[in-house]
Amino acid sequence: MSDAGVVRLLLFRVGNLLCATEAERVREILPRLEPTRIPGAPPVVAGIVNVRGTLVTVVEGWRALRQAAPAPPLPPAPASGSAPSPAPAPAPASDPMTGGGAGGGGERVGGEGGDVAGTTVLLELDGGKKVLGFTVDEVVDLLSVGGEALERRQALPGIDPTLVRAVGRRAGQLFVVLDTDALLTPILSS
Amino acid sequence: MDLSQYAELFLAESREHLSACNQLLLDWERAPANPAPVGGLFRAVHTVKGMAATMGYARVTDLAHRAENLLDLVRRGARPATDDLLQLLFRARDGLEHAVELSVAGREDEIDVAEVVADLDGAAAALAGVRSGARPTATPGPAPEVAGPITPGRLVQVTLRAEAPLKGGRAVLALKKARSLGEIHDVTPPEVAFEAEDFDGRFSFRIGGAAAPGDIERVVRSAGDVEHVTVGGEERRPAPEAPGPSGAGTPDARTRHIRVDLGRLDGLMDLIGELVTVRGRLNELAAERRDPAIDDVAIQVSRLSSELQAEIIQARMTPVWQVFDRFPRLVRDLARELGKQVAFRVEGKEIEVDRAILDELGDPLLHLLRNAVDHGIESPADRKRRGKKPEGEIVLTAVRERASVAISVRDDGRGIDRAKVLARAKREGIVDAHAEALTDDQLLRVLARPGFSTAEAVTSVSGRGVGIDVAMTRIRALGGSLDIRTEAGKGTTFVMRLPVTLAIVRALIAGVGPERYALPLTYVAETVEFGVQATTIVEGREAIVLRDRVVPLVHLRRLLGVAGDPPARWPIIVLEMGDRRSGIVVDGMLGQQEIVVKGFDAPRGTLPVFSGATIMGDGMPALILDAGGLV
Numbered sequence: 001m002s003d004a005g006v007v008r009l010l011l012f013r014v015g016n017l018l019c020a021t022e023a024e025r026v027r028e029i030l031p032r033l034e035p036t037r038i039p040g041a042p043p044v045v046a047g048i049v050n051v052r053g054t055l056v057t058v059v060e061g062w063r064a065l066r067q068a069a070p071a072p073p074l075p076p077a078p079a080s081g082s083a084p085s086p087a088p089a090p091a092p093a094s095d096p097m098t099g100g101g102a103g104g105g106g107e108r109v110g111g112e113g114g115d116v117a118g119t120t121v122l123l124e125l126d127g128g129k130k131v132l133g134f135t136v137d138e139v140v141d142l143l144s145v146g147g148e149a150l151e152r153r154q155a156l157p158g159i160d161p162t163l164v165r166a167v168g169r170r171a172g173q174l175f176v177v178l179d180t181d182a183l184l185t186p187i188l189s190s
Numbered sequence: 191m192d193l194s195q196y197a198e199l200f201l202a203e204s205r206e207h208l209s210a211c212n213q214l215l216l217d218w219e220r221a222p223a224n225p226a227p228v229g230g231l232f233r234a235v236h237t238v239k240g241m242a243a244t245m246g247y248a249r250v251t252d253l254a255h256r257a258e259n260l261l262d263l264v265r266r267g268a269r270p271a272t273d274d275l276l277q278l279l280f281r282a283r284d285g286l287e288h289a290v291e292l293s294v295a296g297r298e299d300e301i302d303v304a305e306v307v308a309d310l311d312g313a314a315a316a317l318a319g320v321r322s323g324a325r326p327t328a329t330p331g332p333a334p335e336v337a338g339p340i341t342p343g344r345l346v347q348v349t350l351r352a353e354a355p356l357k358g359g360r361a362v363l364a365l366k367k368a369r370s371l372g373e374i375h376d377v378t379p380p381e382v383a384f385e386a387e388d389f390d391g392r393f394s395f396r397i398g399g400a401a402a403p404g405d406i407e408r409v410v411r412s413a414g415d416v417e418h419v420t421v422g423g424e425e426r427r428p429a430p431e432a433p434g435p436s437g438a439g440t441p442d443a444r445t446r447h448i449r450v451d452l453g454r455l456d457g458l459m460d461l462i463g464e465l466v467t468v469r470g471r472l473n474e475l476a477a478e479r480r481d482p483a484i485d486d487v488a489i490q491v492s493r494l495s496s497e498l499q500a501e502i503i504q505a506r507m508t509p510v511w512q513v514f515d516r517f518p519r520l521v522r523d524l525a526r527e528l529g530k531q532v533a534f535r536v537e538g539k540e541i542e543v544d545r546a547i548l549d550e551l552g553d554p555l556l557h558l559l560r561n562a563v564d565h566g567i568e569s570p571a572d573r574k575r576r577g578k579k580p581e582g583e584i585v586l587t588a589v590r591e592r593a594s595v596a597i598s599v600r601d602d603g604r605g606i607d608r609a610k611v612l613a614r615a616k617r618e619g620i621v622d623a624h625a626e627a628l629t630d631d632q633l634l635r636v637l638a639r640p641g642f643s644t645a646e647a648v649t650s651v652s653g654r655g656v657g658i659d660v661a662m663t664r665i666r667a668l669g670g671s672l673d674i675r676t677e678a679g680k681g682t683t684f685v686m687r688l689p690v691t692l693a694i695v696r697a698l699i700a701g702v703g704p705e706r707y708a709l710p711l712t713y714v715a716e717t718v719e720f721g722v723q724a725t726t727i728v729e730g731r732e733a734i735v736l737r738d739r740v741v742p743l744v745h746l747r748r749l750l751g752v753a754g755d756p757p758a759r760w761p762i763i764v765l766e767m768g769d770r771r772s773g774i775v776v777d778g779m780l781g782q783q784e785i786v787v788k789g790f791d792a793p794r795g796t797l798p799v800f801s802g803a804t805i806m807g808d809g810m811p812a813l814i815l816d817a818g819g820l821v
Contacts, residue, residue: 036811037705039750040797048790048803048811053464055790055803055811130791187793 007150009143009168011175012121012136015067017159018175019136020143020168025124025180027131029139032118033058044187049133051122058120058133059187065159070118070137123180125188132184143170150177197294199355200245202449204290207234211283212519215276219522220533222271225264231279232261237414238286244359247293249301250286256310257282263317278313280519281306343375343398344422346406350391353448354415357391358384364413365395371409372399391417452545455506459694462499463786466694469495470783470807499784503691508548510588510597511539516552517559521584524563531570531581532563538588543595544691547668551597551688554661558599558684559584561658566603566682576679578602593696593712594670594687602681606674611636631770634674638662661686668692669710669801671818673768685768687713697785697804697814698763700776703752706812708785708804709774713817715766717779721759734773736764741773744820750797765817772821783807787814 008023028051035047035058046058062069120133150166159176166177211234214227239254257279264275285306292301348364350357361384368374377395384393397406403421410419469492476488514536525532543551567573567582574580585600612628615621615636621628628636638658658672661684665672670688689695689712697708698717718736725732725743733742741764747756756777763774785804790811792800801816 034810036803036813038793038796038800038813039752040795041793042795045793048813050805050809050811053467053805055788055805057791057793132791188791 005147006144007147009145009177010121011140011143011170012119013138013140014061014065014136015070017065017067018140018170018173019065020175020177021121021123021180022177023142027122027124030120030122030133032120032135033133042187046133046135049120051133056122056131056133057188058135059184061135062137064134064183064187065163123184125181125184130188132188134180134184141170196245196355199449200241201290201294203241203355204238205287207238208283208287208290209515210234211286213515215279215283216518216522218271219276222276225268225270228261228265232258232265233412235261235286236412238290240363240413241356241359242290242293244356244363245293247290247298249298249303250289250293253282253286253289253303253307253310256307256314257286260310260314260317263314267317269317275313278306278309282310343372343396344403344406345394345396345420346410346422347394347420348392348410349417349419351415351417352391354391357415358386358389360413360415361389361391361393364410364416367409367413368395368397368406371401371406372397374398450505455502455545458502459506462495462502463694463788465495466499466784466786467805467807467809471809474807499694503544503694506545506691507542508545509540509542510548510551510595511536513548513552513555514539514586514588517555517586520556521559521563524560525567528564529569530563530567532567533581533583535583535585536587537585538590541588541590541595542690543688546692547688547690550664550668554664554686555586555597555599557658557661558686559586562599562601562603562682566601566605568604572604590690591687593710594689596685596687598683598685600681600683605678605680605682606633606637606676607678608633608676630674630676633676634658634662634672637674638672666816666818669712669816669818671713671767671770671821673770687767692787694784694786696782698782699780699806699812700746700761700763700774700815701778701780702746702750702776703754705750705752706780706806706810707746707750707776708812708814709763709765710785710801710814710817711782713765713767713821715764715771718762718764718773719759720762734762736773739771741771743773743775745775746815747775747777749799765821767817767821770821774815774820785812785814 009020010023010026010029011018011020013019030051033049033051035049037047038045038057041047044060044063046060048055048057050056061067119136119139121136121139122131123134124130125132145168150168153164153167155161156164156167156174156176163179163183164176165179168175168177211231214230214234218224218227218231235254235258239251239258242250242254260282261279269275285303289298289301289303292298346368348361350360354360362381365374365377365381375396375398377393379389379393383389401409406421407419410416472488472491476484518534518536521532521534562584567584568576568578570580573582583602585598587596587598587600589596589598608628611633612621612625615628616623616625620636620639621632662672665686665688668688669692670686673685673687674682675685676682689710695710695712697710698714700707700709718734720734725734726740727733728740728742731742732745733740735741743762745756746752747754756775760775761777761779763776763779765772765774787802788804790803799816799819800813801819802814803811804814806812
């Protein structure tokens with residue numbers, strides 16, 4: 001995260017965390033797809049999904065970030081075409097690390113959104129050599145921020161500091177820019 | 191004329207000719223009294239020289255020229271091969287190969303061939319001195335010069351192959367060759383026009399001298415890439431079996447062939463893969479609708495896409511000689527280095543496999559052949575003591591079996607000392623301390639342990655394991671298997687079995703609980719159904735007895751961790767890989783279909799029994815079970 005220049009960030013919510021990743025690493029945003037289980041893989045791996053003929057391994061976001069499971073249990077079928085229009089800004093909450101509208105983990109995701117039953121973000125890993133799916137509760141916003149608006153702060157409650165590249169603020173609410181390589185690469189075998 | 195665009199073609203063609211040279215030299219070495227290979231060598235080197243000259247690679251041209259000089263003298267004198275001569279020619283060939291690669295890479299100034307050039311010239315001078323009345327400098331032209339009276343001469347019309355690269359260069363070469371037979375006049379279009387972009391490869395000239403039309407044609411054709419030649423108004427067509435310019439041992443891959451970038455074929459393969467998936471969906475829809483009109487279309491689409499798929503797979507098929515051809519030389523060199531005598535034979539080199547598989551075969555085969563020469567074949571003295579021929583034999587064979595190809599490396603050497611391997615395996619705790627013998631299968635498992643025999647303890651088999659783990663890993667990654675048979679004093683055979691193609695395979699779809707898995711038919715021997723009570727325990731493993739053979743069972747449900755209870759009667763898929771069999775217990779068979787094999791990023795911990803994944807007709811992914819991981 002350099003001080004100069006503007007970074008475009010995709011903001012999304014996983015459990016109580018408002019997270020961000022550089023938009024240039026986002027290959028695509030898809031509705032949640034039903035995965036095929038991979039025997040032997042750790043629980044954090046949802047399985048593989050078919051993205052227009054390409055197989056993509058999907059990581060369960062709430063497990064990777066140690067958040068509560070979205071409830072009710074995930075519906076099995078792919079949600080009907082709910083491409084993520086940048087959702088309206090969630091209302092600021094008192095706890096800076098708490099996503100809008102969610103009083104605590106385990107509440108219904110995307111309350112008024114209705115049919116949005118989770119989203120899969122396809123992320124480029126390792127400089128674009130690999131693409132992995134990452135499930136999130138909802139996509140919140142696409143944001144351009146100046147590099148100076150991001151703080152290189154790592155210790156935050158509720159998240160492993162090694163996964164945090166920086167911290168920013170949107171509408172008074174803190175978000176963490178995830179180090180997706182650090183988060184996801186260890187899940188893949190070499 | 192900008193030649194850089196031809197560099198790739200020059201490289202590919204030169205490699206073909208130089209590979210042929212290797213083969214011819216080896217042939218000659220085997221039968222030194224038979225001078226037949228020399229003609230081929232001469233032509234191959236000559237062709238490389240011509241192409242290099244056209245490309246302006248002066249050093250390659252020079253080296254080729256000197257090698258050609260020597261070969262010409264040898265050929266005319268019908269001299270038998272001597273060891274020195276062969277060594278020199280091998281060196282010259284290697285030097286040429288190196289020079290060609292460097293030239294194409296634009297590093298011509300790094301070429302250092304002074305030594306081999308001096309040796310070639312020395313040998314040529316010595317030979318020329320031996321021949322009585324030999325001209326001091328041999329002309330490369332294949333026919334003697336004829337000094338006849340200057341006449342208007344015969345009209346010669348030449349058409350080069352439409353797909354020939356470097357047409358201008360070929361034309362110049364053809365003229366140059368023709369000059370060795372007589373005076374050339376009336377070149378149409380004039381020679382300068384050969385360099386033009388739009389030169390279409392058609393030209394004519396008149397040739398003086400007394401050369402017969404047949405000779406003129408032969409000489410012109412020796413320039414290469416000549417489609418047809420008309421001499422004196424009378425068109426002469428080549429006999430169909432007439433050797434082409436590269437008729438130096440390599441099958442002529444150019445006639446009516448084009449070179450296609452492998453990436454294109456891969457792209458086609460991906461597309462056909464998509465098509466096959468969509469076809470599956472269409473068939474399902476058609477079955478639901480029960481509309482005869484849709485059915486008709488679905489059936490036609492099925493048929494057409496099957497044919498298209500077969501064609502594309504066929505286009506990817508490549509004969510194994512493309513990889514095998516470099517081994518005779520390799521085995522020879524290694525044998526010389528180690529002081530062994532080895533007769534190396536290749537069988538079934540015309541067998542075809544998918545290019546993607548073939549590309550991966552080189553390394554494993556190299557390891558196996560090295561092992562055979564180094565550790566299999568005994569020294570000549572040793573062999574004599576054991577009452578064997580001093581010359582050992584190594585045979586590399588490709589055979590087509592059902593949907594797979596078996597490639598074996600067989601030697602008639604000392605075999606692997608099981609007792610020593612067993613002792614060592616016990617010490618390392620790989621096998622039970624009370625084990626009395628190793629089966630072939632166990633032996634292979636021990637040998638294939640990384641670094642197993644790198645330690646010095648097992649002298650007589652030292653190195654046996656080196657490379658076997660590498661070969662094994664590579665073969666398994668291709669969905670294949672490796673087997674070993676060895677007998678003390680008689681020799682060792684390694685057999686690798688590989689699918690013919692990786693891209694699309696026929697597979698059995700097995701159901702386990704709510705999940706589906708694809709199992710390629712390549713290694714499926716049969717399917718049977720058994721009740722729980724029909725199983726026995728053999729050597730601590732649950733098994734069934736099928737026609738007097740014990741087949742150990744693998745419960746897919748347990749292996750893959752699928753919850754729930756299995757049905758009372760078990761469908762069992764019997765897999766067979768070489769001598770090994772295994773029965774895969776599933777819940778149900780859901781039919782057979784063509785599947786497109788795709789890769790996926792396997793997370794840490796993924797069971798090592800999958801070779802990829804595919805997309806089913808309903809769009810859901812299904813994992814593909816790897817027979818090698820289950821048997």
